[in-house]
Amino acid sequence: MTPVPPQPWVALIGPEIEENLALRSLAACLTRAGYGTAIVPFANGSQLGPALAAVLDAPSPPLLVAVSLAFQWRALDCLAWIMALRKRGFAGHITAGGHFGSFAHAELLRDFIELDSLCCHEAEETLVALADALRDKRPLDAIAGLATRDQDGRIRLEAPRPIHDLAQLPWVDRRGEPASCLGHRVATLVGSRGCYHHCSFCCIAAWHALGGGKKLRLRPVDDLAAEMAVLHHEQGIDIFVFHDDTFFLGSERASRERIEALGAALAARGVRRFGTVVKARPNDVTPALFAAMRERCGLLRLFLGIESDATQGLATLARGVSSPQNHAAMEVLDRLGIYVCSNILLFDPDTSLESLEANLVFMERYGETPMNFGRVELYAGTPLLGRLKSEGRAVGSYLGHDYSMAEHQVQRVYELAKSCFHERNFADTALANRLMGTRFDVEVCRHFHPERFDPAWLAEAKALSLALARDSAAGLRAIIAQAQSPAPQGLLDEFAAELSMRLRTTETQLRRRAQALEEMVQAAVGQRCHHVRPLLDSRPVWTTIALDQPA
Ligand code: B12
Incomplete structure (x- = not known):
């Protein structure tokens, strides 16, 4: 039987x-303020109906429905859900x-x-204040961070109030079973909010400026270590996946002090056997820092923000990193034997054929790194959207913008690459992402079960990534050659169909090898991996905390 949520309650949809650390942080704050909450998963179309039912068929209607508009590409789905909820009588x-939702609040309202x-x-504070005002039937016009319509339909935003001290926030709500890898339970968390840099394609710098606070705030080490220790001792978590935009601080000394302090604080709390997954910018990678990160903080996997190795790409993206810094970082991490994965933004508004080639060379050179x-x-x-708008190159509306690359031939390369590589790079079963997971299984075994680890598995994981990188680079080079010849559309379609078939054949072979490798590792450890969180099954999870119970 579905438990009845405590009254009054708030439905959090996303x-x-x-x-979802955002919904879970909001849930924790609402719980602390005495509200019941339901986290209702809505990650794709198949969850639309169940998410509506979770609100409409609840034993009592929620005081408030709060919908995630974090991800722009899902905004239309979420808005359609909201419209359906109204149509069904909510x-x-x-x-x-x-x-x-924050950036587009005026247009959306x-x-x-x-x-x-x-x-x-x-x-966190806005939503609790909104729930309080609704419960007490008070006006909503003085709630910091809330945008509303006034009686004349004018939209007004009460300036957000920044949360200066992240330690004042309760730890996020951990309802539901955690994911696990080879029997090692996984939790996601953040140790900071914001980023010290301001890349042109990223909204985080503008986001924190919107909030009026500092561009980067750190959780105190003690607060972070205390949460990790509770997760470790009470929920058996031993893999901590940090979603901080960057775990490091742009200064070797400051970063080193923080990770040494974190390592010591965890050791003092008896957290000894654990692994971490973090992100970094290449300029933060130094041998001493990353050796310490591995020794003191159990670094299992690093997501390294390469984004581009072309001089033009690095400038367009305003990375503040040079190609030599990218290479130096890759080499340091390779020498330390640290598992790295990365992403290349091969196409941007200014991409040239020359920059495409520079990135292909990079992808091949570090082909053993899953990318x-x-x-x-x-x-x-x-800032990139602002620039393209001012140049008259951004098409579409605030709900979603598109653009064409300045060089016509590069645009043709992109269109062909999009159709031929979608399956490999972006489908649900995309091999490029799967190999990151395969290697993760191998690394988890190496980290936690060295006695059962076979170095041949690591060699195979690297060989799989290399084979994929070489095949992708060859396919992209074939596309570049094709796009430069003035072939009629019919021939281009034929070329794309043939190349896609070749790419799928390679994928089938590599997928089989990846599957075999995963099975070997799982058999050696005697545990499987459960990457999917149970909340994905669409059933809402109610808090069972009673109103008067302390959080
Ligand atoms: C974790 C994360 C993910 C996780 C998602 C986990 C999940 N939700 O299940 C994974 C890795 C799967 C992911 C995937 C993607 N992500 Co992502 N991701 C992040 C990241 C790094 C951290 C978010 C987080 O948890 N922060 C901690 C929480 C506590 O803070 P918060 O999210 O800011 O939440 C606060 C406020 O935003 C607000 N809020 C947020 N949600 C809601 C909901 C409601 C109802 C309310 C009232 C308020 C509210 O209140 C929260 C509490 O203060 C952010 C970058 C960032 N720093 O935010 C990018 C980010 C959100 N992702 C982004 C993108 C683009 C993607 C992908 C499209 C990438 C890709 N190409 O595949 C996919 C799309 C996923 C999808 N929905 O289909 C962009 C979004 C830009 C945009 N406006 O669309 C961001 C901002 C990165 C960036 N720098 O540009 N991502």
């Missing part, structure tokens, strides 16, 4: 691909929030009458 307050308000920027590649998208709040 993707739970992994634990008359209560509907709000939304997250990155996209103008165009979607179904939305009553929008929580702009970090919503994926794609095009830079124009997200709300990014």
Whole structure:
């Protein structure tokens, strides 16, 4: 029987691909304030109906429905869900929030009458204040961070109030079974909010400026270590996946002090056998820092933000990193034997044939590193969107912008690459992403079960990535050659069909090898991997905490 949520309650709707730290942080704050909550997963079309039912068929209607508009590419789905909820008769307050919703609050409130308000920027305090006001039937016009319509339909935003001290926030709600890899339970978390850099394609710098606070805030080490220790001792978590935009601070000394302090704080709390997954910019990679990161903080996998190795790409993306820094970082990490994966933004508005070649050379040279590649998208709040708008090159509306590359031939390469490589790079079963997971299994075994680890598995994982990288580079070079010849559309279609078939054949072979490798590792450890969180099955999870119980 579905447990009845405590009264009054708030429905939090959004993707739970992994634990959704935003919804879970909001849930924790609402719980602390005495509300019941349901986290209702809505990550794809198949969850639309069940998510509606979770609200409409609940034993009592929620006080408030709050929908995630963090991800711009899913905004239309989420808005359609909101419209469907209204059509089916829900008359209560509907709000939304997250990155996209915040940047586009004025347009969204103008165009979607179904939305009553929008929580702009970090919503922990705003959402609780909104719930309090609705419960007490008070006006909503003085709530910091809330955008509403006034009586004349004018949209007004009460300036957000930045959360200066992240330690004042409760730890995120961990309801549901955690994911696991080879029997090692996984939790996602953040140790900071913001980033010290400001790349042109990323909205995070503008996002924190919108909030009016510092561009980077760190959780105190003690607060972070205390949460990790509780997760470790009480929930058996031993893999911590950090979603910080960057785990490092742009200064070797400051970064080193923080990870040494974290390592010591964890050891003092009896957390000794654990692994971490973090992200870094190449300029942060030094031998001493990463040796310490591995020894003190159990580094299992590093997501290294390469994005581009072409001089033009690095400039367009405003990376603040040079190609020699990219190479130096890759070499340091290779010498230390650290598992790295990466992403290349092969196409951006200024990409030239020369920059494509520079990135292909990089992908081949470090082919043993699992990588994926794609095009830079124009997200709300990014300087790149601002630039393309001012150049008259951004097409579409605030709901989604598109662009063409300045060089016609590069645009042709992109269109062919998109059709031939979608399956490999972006489908649900994309091999480029799967190989990152295969290697992760191998690394988890190497880290936690050295006695059962066979070095041949690591060699095979690297060989799989190398084979994929070489095949992708060869396919892309064939596309580049084709795009430069003035072939009629019919011939281009034929070329794309033939190349796609060749790519699929390689994928089938490599997928089989990856499967065999995963099975060997799992058999050696005697445990399988459960990457999918149970909340993905669409059933809402109610809190069972009673109203008067302390959080
Ligand atoms: C973790 C993460 C993911 C996880 C998602 C986990 C999940 N939800 O299941 C994974 C790795 C799967 C992922 C995937 C993608 N991601 Co991502 N991701 C992040 C990341 C690094 C951290 C988010 C986080 O958890 N932060 C911690 C929480 C506590 O903070 P928060 O998210 O900011 O939430 C606060 C506010 O935003 C607001 N809020 C957020 N959600 C909601 C919802 C409601 C109802 C309300 C009221 C308020 C609210 O209140 C929260 C509390 O203060 C952000 C970067 C960032 N720093 O935010 C990118 C980011 C959100 N991702 C981004 C993108 C582009 C993607 C992908 C499209 C990448 C890709 N090419 O595949 C996919 C799309 C996924 C999808 N929905 O289909 C962009 C979004 C840009 C945009 N506006 O669309 C971001 C901002 C990265 C960036 N720098 O540009 N991502």
